[in-house]
Amino acid sequence: MASINDISNEFVRNEIDEYIKEPDEREGLIATYAAISSRMQSIGAALVDGQNKTVDALTVEALADGVPALEIMDDGLIAAMRIVGIKFRENFIYVPEVLSCARAMKAGMAHIEPILSASGIKPLAKVVMGTVKGDLHDIGKNLCIMMLRGTGFEVIDLGVDTSADEFLAAVEEHEARLMGMSALLTTTMPNMAVTIEAFIDEGIRDDVKIMVGGAPVSQEFADDMGADGYGKDAMECVALAKRLVKEDAAQEG
Amino acid sequence: MTVKPMNGRERVLAALRGEAVDRTPVCNPTSVATVELMDLVDAPFPDANRKPELMARLAATGYTELGFDTIMPVFSIIQESSALGCKMQWEQKDNWPTVRMREPIWVEPDDIKIPTDFLTHPDTKCVLDAIRILKKEYGNDVAIIGKTMGPWTLGYHCFGVEPFLLMSLDDPGKTKLCLDRMTKATVDFGVAQIEAGADALTLPDHATGDLVSGDYYKRFLRDLHIELVERLPVPLILHICGRTLDRMEYIAQTGMAAFHYDSKNEPAEAMDIVKERIALVGNINNPETLFAKGPEEVRQEVYRNLDAGVPLVGPECAIPLQTSIENLKEIPRAVKDWHRDHSTPN
The missing domain is CATH 1.10.1240.10 (Methionine synthase domain)
Structure with missing residues (x-):
């Protein structure tokens, strides 16, 4: 050793x-x-x-x-x-x-x-990332993106103030099976639930693993709104993304 | 000691002075505006942030509909940043107006200019006019609280969060110079609100534990906040979101009347740090309790604060716009019930 x-x-x-x-x-x-x-x-x-x-x-x-x-x-x-x-x-x-x-x-x-x-190295997976509607904070999201890219993920960065429709469109366009939402404000956190609802309404909730994070977000809040995972920081985001990709692959058989 | 019955204004101001009260005041230092309340009085966002009559009408619901002891007309944290020239996103009824911090207006200390029309700009004047309306209508019964942003928050808005935080590390001296210069905006807007009739001022200055260390607060802000207490002659309520236990000792040294604190901090632990030096207010969790749960859970959180001896109770921060009125009404209800259960029979 x-x-x-x-x-x-x-x-x-x-x-x-x-x-x-x-x-x-x-x-x-x-x-x-x-x-x-x-x-x-x-x-x-x-x-x-x-x-x-x-x-x-x-x-x-x-x-x-x-x-x-x-x-x-x-x-x-x-x-x-x-x-x-x-x-x-x-x-x-x-x-x-x-x-x-x-x-x-x-x-x-x-x-x-x-x-x-x-x-031409093949990425681990494609991830759509964005800060939710009404929230213009992106430091945490950008750190996650940097670490995800560094670990081998291809990241589609939707930036800040991302509506549910924009998340939906990006996931469909890029055929991403993994998505991350960030919020820094307690006032904008409910928009994470709004976005997840939109995926349910569109009938594609089961096609994408959704992870959430941001300073005021907690595991409890993530569970309550039906996210697949919560990451406290950029390191946890990477570990979570890897785990969700594995789970997704296992489910796909 | 028996305290004579008080109205909301008397109760809040006494608590902010550290004096005895007839019961714990229910205080809103940030915002309790909701979509339901907007519909109730026909004062929707974004207009309620830009038209004084609508701002006053929506703010008043905090007292008339919810039963709080305060009225706070400044729902957002962007009025003065708009007047300073920041690019704005006013949003719609169901979203908060925000500053486009990715498009900063300043880079260097010499860029900092407080415009000559700072206090007559429509978005600062709106607040001043709304305070005048509220003072006239409710000023004898309920505490009218204004809000002026501290220089650290103005730094995020005007320099951008990332550049401002990096500057604080790369060049602390330059950062202090920026803070000093931006303080003029804080003082000017605060004094104007006091002259318009504000009984107290909330001073949000987001040096939160989710972004910077407690030592940062001490190095960059403690002395500035002491100065602000001297320059703004009403009780000041400092607001910082997130984890703040590691800086509460320094915050307690500022002379601020109260500290509006987040649910991430345990009430008993916070009380133990600040003791009698500053009144704590807030702590009722927004996203998990007020927004997502029911009155019973709200009541439990109110009781937890009252049991810990927290002197003013209220939501931890501006509440999500979709929060139900029933949950908000439960806060004053629970406070009254707690006092009834804890009153000493004569």
Whole structure:
């Protein structure tokens, strides 16, 4: 079993030591970082520290030296976002810090995405994502989208203020079997139920798994309105999306 | 000590001053407007946010129909942002008007300009005129509460949420300068509402635990809020949604009369932090209780707050527009029943 001293980058080592307390997560991250190159660890360290210019430069440099884009995304960027996600969940950091890390991830992804798109890798699934009608907040939704894309999902982003009809149309047009709705306001949360009702009325509720999230949303609220799942944050959104895709595949037989 | 019977205004103002009351006031620091109430008095959104007569008529239902001890005519949080020049989405009857924060109007501190017509702009003037109407009609009986946005919320509206939060991390000094400059809008609109007849002001400033840390509140806002208490000479009710237990200690230091707090915070725990330094108000859950459940569940939440000694009771935030009147009426009903059950026989 890998130990924390197997991680060469001091910053990453300290981050894991100080902030990752849950044994499974700690063990998983130590194993991940012990197995990846010091170069990818440096990208990860810069990302966790919110240094977008450094991530940009190191990504360009690594690609120029022939490091595969997929390796940079998985080992350099996504692994670091796992640390960021846990720190956010445990209230060690808040949205400004997460936004800063997301900005750093975007700086790296800007170089990686075109390469991955051109390589024709099949996405895990298509996901339609949007903030519900009447709500113009999108930070949480955008973080989810970034993490979903980074994990291999194809995301159709409907933006903010999305009506039930727009969700319906997008799911049908893109033949998506997974959809995510976000709301930041207690006043707009009921529009999640309105949208789910619209899918029932159209007779296609069983054709799509619906996940919901947003600061005021809870598991109880999600259950009450008949959503298939609730994610507290972007990390949970990714885990939930993977689970729902599996369930969907199992149901399809 | 026996307290003589009070009307709504006396009750609310006494509670905000930390004085004895005949019973716990039912207070609405944000909005209890609903589609049902709009239909009842023919004052629908979006016009009820833009025409003073309709704004006053819809606001009054909080007292006349629901039996609250307050009237709050400012249903949304966008009136002054509209006057500052933000792009607006006024929506329809069944949705809230919002600021298009993806299209910010300011980037740098030097962009901040409070327009000379800030207080005569139709969307700020509407609030001032509505307060005058309400003061004249109900001012002796019920507390008229105004609302002026704090600089942090104005920052979200005028700079965009994401750019503003990133600025706070990248350049805290610049952010503080922006907050200082935007405070003029908060004070000007607040003073104008006081002159129009507001008995108290809600001051929403959304430095919520769902976005920023308690330390952020201390660093960027505590001293500014102390300053606002000095500059706005009526009781102020600070409103911050979401988790706020980690900043209640700092909030209690501001001198604000009350803190309007969210159901994500346990009443007894919150009371334990603030003690007698600031009155708590709110906490009745909107989406899961007032919107989705029935009067019995509403009653349980009211009792939980009263049992914890919370001095003013009300919904946690602006309620969903589809909330039923019956659930809202249950709040004052439950408060009265709780006091009847807890009264000491003479």
